[in-house]
Amino acid sequence: EKGSAPAIPVDPRFDIAYVTPVTIGTPPQTLYLDFDTGSSDLWVFSSHTLASQVRGQMIYSPEKSTTAKLLAGHTWSIRYGDGSGSLGNVYTDNFTVGGVTVTSQAVQTAQQVSTSFTSESDIHGLVGLGFSTLNTVYPNGQLTFFDNAKSQLDSPVFTADLKWKKEGTYDFGFIDETKYTGEITYLPVQTDPGYWTFTSSGYAVGDGSFNQVSISGIADTATSLTYLPTAVVTSYWRQVEGAVNSQYYGGYVFPCSSKLPSFTFGVGSANITIPGSYINYAQITEGSPTCFGGLQSSSGLGINIWGDVALKAAFVVFNGGNPPTIGWARK
Numbered sequence: 001e002k003g004s005a006p007a008i009p010v011d012p013r014f015d016i017a018y019v020t021p022v023t024i025g026t027p028p029q030t031l032y033l034d035f036d037t038g039s040s041d042l043w044v045f046s047s048h049t050l051a052s053q054v055r056g057q058m059i060y061s062p063e064k065s066t067t068a069k070l071l072a073g074h075t076w077s078i079r080y081g082d083g084s085g086s087l088g089n090v091y092t093d094n095f096t097v098g099g100v101t102v103t104s105q106a107v108q109t110a111q112q113v114s115t116s117f118t119s120e121s122d123i124h125g126l127v128g129l130g131f132s133t134l135n136t137v138y139p140n141g142q143l144t145f146f147d148n149a150k151s152q153l154d155s156p157v158f159t160a161d162l163k164w165k166k167e168g169t170y171d172f173g174f175i176d177e178t179k180y181t182g183e184i185t186y187l188p189v190q191t192d193p194g195y196w197t198f199t200s201s202g203y204a205v206g207d208g209s210f211n212q213v214s215i216s217g218i219a220d221t222a223t224s225l226t227y228l229p230t231a232v233v234t235s236y237w238r239q240v241e242g243a244v245n246s247q248y249y250g251g252y253v254f255p256c257s258s259k260l261p262s263f264t265f266g267v268g269s270a271n272i273t274i275p276g277s278y279i280n281y282a283q284i285t286e287g288s289p290t291c292f293g294g295l296q297s298s299s300g301l302g303i304n305i306w307g308d309v310a311l312k313a314a315f316v317v318f319n320g321g322n323p324p325t326i327g328w329a330r331k
Ligand SMILES: C[C@H](Cc1ccc(C(C)(C)C)cc1)[C@H](NN)c1nnnn1Cc1ccc2c(c1)OCO2
Pocket: 017, 034, 036, 037, 038, 039, 079, 080, 081, 082, 084, 116, 117, 120, 123, 220, 222, 223, 301, 305
């Protein structure tokens, strides 16, 4: 089996996140979810979510699904690195993405969500595509959609082809050769504690020289920006006149009129180049001449994150084989 589903940017002005249509239950209920290789809970806004915390999101109503089954005695609660979070109960039901169906997928129904989720009306939940060890369901952890689907897929892989301010795709079970150029470079993945963690071989700013330095980080489809070591990020923003690391705005800001240099990162003996335009993330407020950078320091996070700003410059293969690996190709 194999399938393909769109990755739709939530806000055409800037790619804060990408959502993908899924159907849950019988008859099928459609929701748009944020596929997240950096977490492992599949949770949705639901008929159980506090009404005051729902603002326009589509919801999953298990009581309207003839195939929904309560997973009695199970609860979940997740806190994301940006401080947001959600919690609730668990059902199993049919879950379909791009034509691939898992018949008894654990679907975590939210009873409560934090304000940042309430205010994102276009995101109706998350689909964790990290390793199932990170799943927060208690007392028994549940498997991700990918772990459940793997055995029925032609190949135990999914790929991410995210695009700058345009619709991209997630493919399941196959590698679409038309989506990339040259070769795919595969790297080993550190699966502990459960992220797609890999080590980049270095970086270059613009057409400057390449700095051979190992940078270990996670490939995270649900993090908008890219967070790298301070030394790397400082050497990038030093090339941009007027760029400052603003305490007030919580990161590097710069004059929107700047022509930003590209950022190249090594993947084995190959490399991926992020165009400068992708690193001009957004105006700090509508109409402001000051813009917020898409490349920020990871010093406060304790982990380096290759988020959408980096991922959308590449075709990425998440290989769930034994052992798991991650593949990168230019496109
Ligand atoms: C933040 C997302 C999870 C999320 C996604 C979307 C949303 C909104 C819908 C409300 C927009 C909130 C949350 C990420 N997913 N793996 C994540 N989950 N746990 N850690 N990370 C990565 C990280 C960690 C720390 C950080 C960060 C990022 O940005 C700023 O500081």
